[in-house]
Amino acid sequence: MFKLILLYSVFVLSIFLVGCSFSKPDQPNERNDVDQSQTNVESEEASTVPEVSPIDRQYHILTEPDFIYISEFLFSIKDQIQNISNDSVNGFAKHNLHGFGYQIKVHARHYAAQEKNPDVVEKLDMMALLADSIQKEEDTENLIDLMYELNNVIDDLAILLNVNRNTASELARQEYIDKLNAELQSRDDLTVVKDPSICKEEDVYCFDYEHTLDTIVQISFDDAQKEFYNLLLNYELPEAPKEGDEPEGYSGIVFYENGYSFYKDSKTLFRAPDHSFETVKPTEEQLFGIVITLVRSYGKNFYTEYFETKVDAKRTLDGMADLKEFARDKVVLDWIDESSEALQKYMYSEDDETLRIEAWKRLNYFGNVVDVYMYENDFY
Numbered sequence: 186m187f188k189l190i191l192l193y194s195v196f197v198l199s200i201f202l203v204g205c206s207f208s209k210p211d212q213p214n215e216r217n218d219v220d221q222s223q224t225n226v227e228s229e230e231a232s233t234v235p236e237v238s239p240i241d242r243q244y245h246i247l248t249e250p251d252f253i254y255i256s257e258f259l260f261s262i263k264d265q266i267q268n269i270s271n272d273s274v275n276g277f278a279k280h281n282l283h284g285f286g287y288q289i290k291v292h293a294r295h296y297a298a299q300e301k302n303p304d305v306v307e308k309l310d311m312m313a314l315l316a317d318s319i320q321k322e323e324d325t326e327n328l329i330d331l332m333y334e335l336n337n338v339i340d341d342l343a344i345l346l347n348v349n350r351n352t353a354s355e356l357a358r359q360e361y362i363d364k365l366n367a368e369l370q371s372r373d374d375l376t377v378v379k380d381p382s383i384c385k386e387e388d389v390y391c392f393d394y395e396h397t398l399d400t401i402v403q404i405s406f407d408d409a410q411k412e413f414y415n416l417l418l419n420y421e422l423p424e425a426p427k428e429g430d431e432p433e434g435y436s437g438i439v440f441y442e443n444g445y446s447f448y449k450d451s452k453t454l455f456r457a458p459d460h461s462f463e464t465v466k467p468t469e470e471q472l473f474g475i476v477i478t479l480v481r482s483y484g485k486n487f488y489t490e491y492f493e494t495k496v497d498a499k500r501t502l503d504g505m506a507d508l509k510e511f512a513r514d515k516v517v518l519d520w521i522d523e524s525s526e527a528l529q530k531y532m533y534s535e536d537d538e539t540l541r542i543e544a545w546k547r548l549n550y551f552g553n554v555v556d557v558y559m560y561e562n563d564f565y
Contacts, residue, residue: 308345315338378402423468462475495536505528531544
């Protein structure tokens with residue numbers, strides 16, 4: 186009798202538990218949604234592409250994806266598939282298929298989270314599912330089949346998205362040009378030159394703003410810039426060793442016994458001994474050639490590329506300290522101090538964009554003078 190009561194209790198409990206498992210909570214929390222999606226995508230038994238709700242996809246957006254553009258991602262994976270498949274005779278021994286599968290899975294989810302076309306989303310979900318299988322599969326023959334299927338899915342996506350191998354580089358180039366144009370338009374100290382012939386006139390200073398834009402700009406010099414420009418024009422490298430001492434193919438370079446070498450025309454540095462200023466100190470006569478080079482390096486245009494973060498600012502500040510060691514002219518020393526102060530203000534701010542641009546413009550103040558020197562004397 187006791188056993189019958191016990192069995193009946195177990196039966197009732199099982200019905201209760203089954204009922205609970207199929208009951209739908211009134212307000213499912215977001216964490217449960219994410220876990221369920223994870224189970225769907227990673228289930229080895231899944232035979233169809235799992236449905237992933239739009240609200241769930243927001244949890245898969247990567248803060249720092251390995252690829253900026255989806256086309257870059259797709260064709261990178263195609264190349265990796267080719268390389269890995271070539272090694273199939275060795276059982277893929279040289280490749281980390283776990284890392285390969287994980288990279289595909291997280292990036293497929295990342296792009297799916299931002300995609301509005303349901304057909305593209307479906308293919309990206311399929312990529313994630315195949316990637317998960319690749320991570321877990323140990324049989325070589327099955328892996329080859331999975332790689333083949335993954336490659337086909339990528340081909341389908343390329344058609345749906347209308348992208349090719351060149352799309353990413355074309356998009357990146359256009360984005361870069363757009364940034365440069367926006368940056369140039371913000372420069373109140375520069376004027377785009379429509380007729381480059383005016384640059385030959387006296388007291389008209391021009392330079393090529395950036396080769397990608399093919400844009401010549403005009404700049405007006407104040408007294409300090411004019412003084413620095415005259416220093417550039419009047420500087421002469423120390424007497425060179427006798428002709429014929431330079432290595433073959435380096436006729437435009439002058440080599441010195443202390444290991445330093447400079448371009449003969451522009452007088453800018455070609456190479457330091459062991460690529461360091463510490464190994465051998467330059468002579469006093471060589472110092473200004475190094476100054477020209479470093480001013481141009483730290484005073485570049487296009488802060489979109491060269492001066493974006495506080496890490497860039499710290500690196501530049503350290504470089505300015507090196508530059509100060511070589512500078513002898515007051516106008517240059519004053520510029521170094523003013524630039525260093527502007528850099529420090531930005532570094533200790535709360536990522537103040539105005540201070541960042543001010544620091545860059547302060548550096549650019551003499552950097553553009555060297556640009557004029559290089560352009561007007563055909564030293565490019």
